[in-house]
Amino acid sequence: MPRTSAFVRLLAACLPPDARRDLFEPAIHDLYAESARTGRGTGLASVVIFLECWRLAPSEVSAMFLHDVRHALRLLVREPGFTLAAIVTLALGVGANAAVFAVVNAVLLRPLPYPDADRLVLLQHRDRRTGITKGFIAIGDFVDIRARQQSFESLGGFGAGPGTVYGQGDPFDVSSLMATSELLDALRMRPVLGRSLTADDSRAGAAPVIVLGYDLWQQRFGGSPAVVGRAITIGSTTSQIVGVAPAGFRFPQNARTDVIASIEIPVRAPAERKSGWTFGVARLKPGVTMEKALADLSAVSRQMEQEHPAANQGSEYFAIALRDWMVGDTKGALLLLLSAVSLVTLIACVNVANLLAARAVGRRQEMAIRVAMGAGRSRLIAQWLTESLVLAIVAGVVGILVAKWMIPTLVSMVPTSINLPELAGLGVDRRVLAFTAGLTLLTTIVFGLIPAMGIRIENAVGALVNPGRVTAGAAARRASSALVVIETALAIILLTGAGLVLHSFARLLAVDPGFRTDRVLALDIALPADRYREQPAREAFYARAFDSLRRLDGIESAGAAVVMPLTGNNWTVGFDRSDRPVPAGQRPPDVGWQAATGGYFAALEIPLRAGRVFDDRDRPDHQPVVVISETIRDRFFPGENPIGRRVRSDNGDAEIVGVVGDIRRASLTDQPRADMYFPLEQSPQTATTLFIRTREDPMASLEAVRAALRGIEPRIVMRDITTLDAVARESLQITRLALSLLGAFAIAALGLAAIGIYGVMSHSVRQRTREIGTRLALGASGSDILWLVMRDGVLVAALGIAIGLACGQAAARALSALLYGTSPADPLTLGLAVTVLLGVAALACYLPARRATQVDPVKTLVTQ
Amino acid sequence: MPTKRIPRLTHLQFLVLGLLRDGEQPGRVIREAIAAHGVKRSAPAFYQLMARLERDRLVDGWYEQVTVGDQAVTERRYRLRAAGARLWAEARDFYTALIDRAVERLSDA
Numbered sequence: 001m002p003r004t005s006a007f008v009r010l011l012a013a014c015l016p017p018d019a020r021r022d023l024f025e026p027a028i029h030d031l032y033a034e035s036a037r038t039g040r041g042t043g044l045a046s047v048v049i050f051l052e053c054w055r056l057a058p059s060e061v062s063a064m065f066l067h068d069v070r071h072a073l074r075l076l077v078r079e080p081g082f083t084l085a086a087i088v089t090l091a092l093g094v095g096a097n098a099a100v101f102a103v104v105n106a107v108l109l110r111p112l113p114y115p116d117a118d119r120l121v122l123l124q125h126r127d128r129r130t131g132i133t134k135g136f137i138a139i140g141d142f143v144d145i146r147a148r149q150q151s152f153e154s155l156g157g158f159g160a161g162p163g164t165v166y167g168q169g170d171p172f173d174v175s176s177l178m179a180t181s182e183l184l185d186a187l188r189m190r191p192v193l194g195r196s197l198t199a200d201d202s203r204a205g206a207a208p209v210i211v212l213g214y215d216l217w218q219q220r221f222g223g224s225p226a227v228v229g230r231a232i233t234i235g236s237t238t239s240q241i242v243g244v245a246p247a248g249f250r251f252p253q254n255a256r257t258d259v260i261a262s263i264e265i266p267v268r269a270p271a272e273r274k275s276g277w278t279f280g281v282a283r284l285k286p287g288v289t290m291e292k293a294l295a296d297l298s299a300v301s302r303q304m305e306q307e308h309p310a311a312n313q314g315s316e317y318f319a320i321a322l323r324d325w326m327v328g329d330t331k332g333a334l335l336l337l338l339s340a341v342s343l344v345t346l347i348a349c350v351n352v353a354n355l356l357a358a359r360a361v362g363r364r365q366e367m368a369i370r371v372a373m374g375a376g377r378s379r380l381i382a383q384w385l386t387e388s389l390v391l392a393i394v395a396g397v398v399g400i401l402v403a404k405w406m407i408p409t410l411v412s413m414v415p416t417s418i419n420l421p422e423l424a425g426l427g428v429d430r431r432v433l434a435f436t437a438g439l440t441l442l443t444t445i446v447f448g449l450i451p452a453m454g455i456r457i458e459n460a461v462g463a464l465v466n467p468g469r470v471t472a473g474a475a476a477r478r479a480s481s482a483l484v485v486i487e488t489a490l491a492i493i494l495l496t497g498a499g500l501v502l503h504s505f506a507r508l509l510a511v512d513p514g515f516r517t518d519r520v521l522a523l524d525i526a527l528p529a530d531r532y533r534e535q536p537a538r539e540a541f542y543a544r545a546f547d548s549l550r551r552l553d554g555i556e557s558a559g560a561a562v563v564m565p566l567t568g569n570n571w572t573v574g575f576d577r578s579d580r581p582v583p584a585g586q587r588p589p590d591v592g593w594q595a596a597t598g599g600y601f602a603a604l605e606i607p608l609r610a611g612r613v614f615d616d617r618d619r620p621d622h623q624p625v626v627v628i629s630e631t632i633r634d635r636f637f638p639g640e641n642p643i644g645r646r647v648r649s650d651n652g653d654a655e656i657v658g659v660v661g662d663i664r665r666a667s668l669t670d671q672p673r674a675d676m677y678f679p680l681e682q683s684p685q686t687a688t689t690l691f692i693r694t695r696e697d698p699m700a701s702l703e704a705v706r707a708a709l710r711g712i713e714p715r716i717v718m719r720d721i722t723t724l725d726a727v728a729r730e731s732l733q734i735t736r737l738a739l740s741l742l743g744a745f746a747i748a749a750l751g752l753a754a755i756g757i758y759g760v761m762s763h764s765v766r767q768r769t770r771e772i773g774t775r776l777a778l779g780a781s782g783s784d785i786l787w788l789v790m791r792d793g794v795l796v797a798a799l800g801i802a803i804g805l806a807c808g809q810a811a812a813r814a815l816s817a818l819l820y821g822t823s824p825a826d827p828l829t830l831g832l833a834v835t836v837l838l839g840v841a842a843l844a845c846y847l848p849a850r851r852a853t854q855v856d857p858v859k860t861l862v863t864q
Numbered sequence: 865m866p867t868k869r870i871p872r873l874t875h876l877q878f879l880v881l882g883l884l885r886d887g888e889q890p891g892r893v894i895r896e897a898i899a900a901h902g903v904k905r906s907a908p909a910f911y912q913l914m915a916r917l918e919r920d921r922l923v924d925g926w927y928e929q930v931t932v933g934d935q936a937v938t939e940r941r942y943r944l945r946a947a948g949a950r951l952w953a954e955a956r957d958f959y960t961a962l963i964d965r966a967v968e969r970l971s972d973a
Contacts (some may be wrong), residue, residue, distance in 0.1 A: 022915035026940040027907035029927070030892050033939055036932040052908040 007043070011050040013381045016064050019057035024049065068386035075387065082359060086352045089752065090395030090443060093348030095402025098428070098436045100341045102403065103410050104334050105431050106422045107327055112253060115188040121293065121319035123280035129314040130590055134570045135325065137280050138311070140273025141304060143266060145317060148300045151293035153285045156183025157265055157278035160255055163234040164526050164717045168220060171528065171715055174234065174258035177251055180265050186283040187251060194228040194243030201262035208239035211260040214247040234259065236529030253326055273311040281322060294318055313587035330415060332817050333738045340497060340745045343490045345443065347752045350487045353447040354756055356388070357480055358763045388448025396440035403436070404428055413740060415733035480760045481796045488800025491753040492837050493808040498746035499829040500815055500822055501739045507821040508732055514663030514672055515565065515604035520724035521698035521705065522564065526687040526717040535620055538684035541713060546599055548708045549692060554701050556693040559599025560680055564689055565665050566731040573676060577636060578646035578653045591632055592665055592675035595683070601660055603691040611643040611658035614679040624654035624682065629662045631674040667731050669820045691724070698723045738818050750840055757844040761793045765848045773857045782853035789852045793845030794838065801834055871955035876903060877917060881944060881952040884923060888943035914942060922948030
């Protein structure tokens with residue numbers, strides 16, 4: 001071959017000699033000449049020529065390939081120790097990688113079940129003053145955005161939640177999607193029976209209509225076509241069934257959609273822009289990019305801010321891909337884990353490459369014989385690569401079994417908020433198989449090519465003449481050391497990553513949320529709307545219910561609230577002192593919103609700092625009252641006593657009756673925020689969440705609680721029964737997932753690195769037996785030899801650690817989103833990781849070093 | 865006297881050998897010339913054809929360095945051997961005779 005790139009030489013080496021000489025070489029020369037004339041690149045065209053040569057020379061290639069495969073299989077059987085070590089190492093790497101990919105594929109890569117789902121976006125609101133971002137949009141803003149935007153072909157509003165169906169036998173729970181017709185248009189939902197929602201269904205005063213979900217239609221209505229036109233009562237609303245959604249339709253994707261009800265959206269923005277809230281989903285117009293849509297939303301936001309400063313000052317709307325909203329924080333964590341597991345696979349490849357390199361030295365005589373019989377370097381490389389491929393395929397098959405075993409464990413660790421139906425029964429599908437096959441090929445190249453490139457036929461004669469003194473050359477030893485440097489560098493990256501997440505997790509566990517999560521039972525309740533339409537009925541129910549619950553054995557306190565803490569809720573309300581209202585045309589600052597009973601503070605043990613919490617005095621017909629958190633007091637009443645002061649609310653001026661401690665309401669990583677509490681006693685709801693503090697295990701009291709509530713209202717619906725501890729655990733699930741897997745990967749990396757260092761040092765000691773024997777004969781002591789060997793190993797490991805730490809900073813920055821209270825450059829974590837890895841490296845060097853001290857100098861010199 | 869034996873050359877081989885009757889040529893030029901006759905071949909497929917002609921000792925092939933712009937590149941050149949010229953002539957005679965006979969029959973009819 002003339003002057004060509006290393007890549008082209010590599011391609012040529014993979015071809016049988018005849019095909020290379022007759023087909024590939026002249027074709028490549030023509031390509032280079034063409035490139036010289038036109039200036040075009042040759043990379044891709046070289047590959048095309050290579051593939052064409054393979055296609056044209058099938059008989060020669062397949063004969064050569066089959067011969068090499070048979071030879072490789074014989075070698076694997078002949079060396080069971082090597083085979084087992086290599087296959088287990090690779091299979092674990094490939095299997096873990098395939099398992100993580102299967103989850104990534106299901107959560108991040110598989111298209112959402114809507115046509116052209118990548119054009120669907122969710123609208124988001126950002127308050128520039130507080131930085132708080134939330135998905136729900138004030139109804140006035142929604143109407144204006146819908147009218148003014150130019151980027152979306154349809155923009156629909158929706159909400160989702162549970163409901164109870166009455167009048168169809170026993171009451172039963174349904175999961176409802178409340179939507180406008182534009183949402184269903186955006187999702188391209190086509191009913192299988194009847195019609196979809198229309199714009200008229202969302203007009204004020206329109207008769208309520210619903211579209212049944214397919215499963216509910218089949219299960220509760222027997223799939224009867226006559227269901228269209230019938231009435232159905234959900235909660236307190238009776239609606240007419242107008243259609244049936246197609247099988248499998250669900251929105252949001254992680255929730256069941258039993259019914260789709262129309263919601264009322266005014267045609268013109270109401271004067272009170274925050275009189276209602278909705279989520280917004282839109283479909284980008286053909287040809288409109290996300291950037292253009294964002295610019296459009298930004299322009300509309302600025303217009304609304306100028307027109308309605310009192311409501312929109314600091315408000316900014318933008319959009320995110322619907323998938324990003326659905327997968328939330330899991331996206332970053334999963335991609336991080338995929339990167340981490342890829343590093344483990346890479347370390348496994350490096351280890352196997354080391355094993356192969358060591359074996360290559362032992363096979364130099366065999367190679368020499370092949371060279372003597374006419375095999376060229378390229379032929380040897382092709383044989384070597386085929387052997388690697390056979391090894392990788394066996395490891396890939398075992399890896400798939402490993403993946404099948406790991407996938408259910410991984411799925412169980414994905415947060416329940418990412419409850420995608422695709423995750424249930426997730427297994428090894430075609431995509432995962434294709435990924436594994438690709439990975440297997442890649443590993444072949446990585447671990448097979450390194451030792452193959454080390455083949456030197458010039459030394460073959462020496463190996464043939466004097467087989468007893470076959471040793472690895474300095475270049476081969478340097479290559480082995482380089483591999484150890486690589487795997488130590490990769491291991492330190494994983495180790496520091498796992499250490500940082502562990503440190504962060506420990507800090508999260510130590511965070512004081514401002515309330516106690518232990519021994520609190522939490523359950524959602526829904527009262528039959530027909531019996532509790534009137535406020536006095538609801539008031540009477542709650543009075544009897546709390547009284548009854550507090551009398552139960554094992555119950556300390558009970559309360560109710562609307563917002564479940566630690567679930568990411570960011571509902572806010574404007575804070576406006578009645579005596580010092582914000583100037584006209586300005587928007588009052590936002591504070592957190594919660595509606596709760598007095599018992600809620602007791603059940604969660606939120607400390608009372610001043611005044612009182614809500615109690616029997618706070619009846620619906622009494623003076624509106626609120627309770628504020630400490631931060632509100634400190635920020636808005638510095639040096640004053642806020643008790644007795646008044647703030648503006650929707651129900652007129654409300655009196656501040658108490659100050660309670662701050663809590664981390666949205667999540668443990670959240671800073672304690674200013675919160676304002678409104679009394680549920682003054683506006684009891686038909687649906688709310690009960691919080692019950694028990695003396696023992698809260699689940700042990702569940703039956704008594706159920707019986708007590710059913711004793712008061714037999715038709716009460718109780719759902720989402722959990723404990724506050726479980727909610728807190730779930731809120732940390734992403735961090736826990738990252739910690740568990742990163743920890744496992746780091747341990748695997750540490751183990752593999754130790755094996756790698758041990759292997760290389762053992763091999764090195766064997767190769768240097770003569771030198772060590774000579775040194776001992778010349779008077780070197782055992783400790784001198786121990787130091788000599790250990791110094792080499794530890795130096796190589798230290799070099800790897802230094803390189804890994806430098807490269808690892810970029811990786812640590814990628815971790816930032818998962819870290820809490822821990823810097824990516826946390827010196828304690830870095831120091832510990834370095835110490836552990838150096839310790840393991842020293843241990844891995846010690847055993848071969850000790851063996852080196854036991855070399856018999858006389859015997860060695862005589863033999864050599 | 866025209867031969868009655870069916871030619872050993874394929875149409876494509878006949879075309880290539882015919883192109884080489886005018887003198888030695890680089891493979892690239894031959895490939896472009898047969899492409900002008902509507903026979904498109906990838907570079908490896910074309911050189912497979914040429915390798916078979918070389919193996920049958922109908923052409924000689926060798927590498928030669930030429931300068932393109934300011935770059936030295938290598939190209940494979942071919943020249944017709946006597947055996948190739950003889951086979952090409954036989955094939956040409958066969959086809960000529962075939963055409964003559966066909967013309968005669970058409971005239972008789």
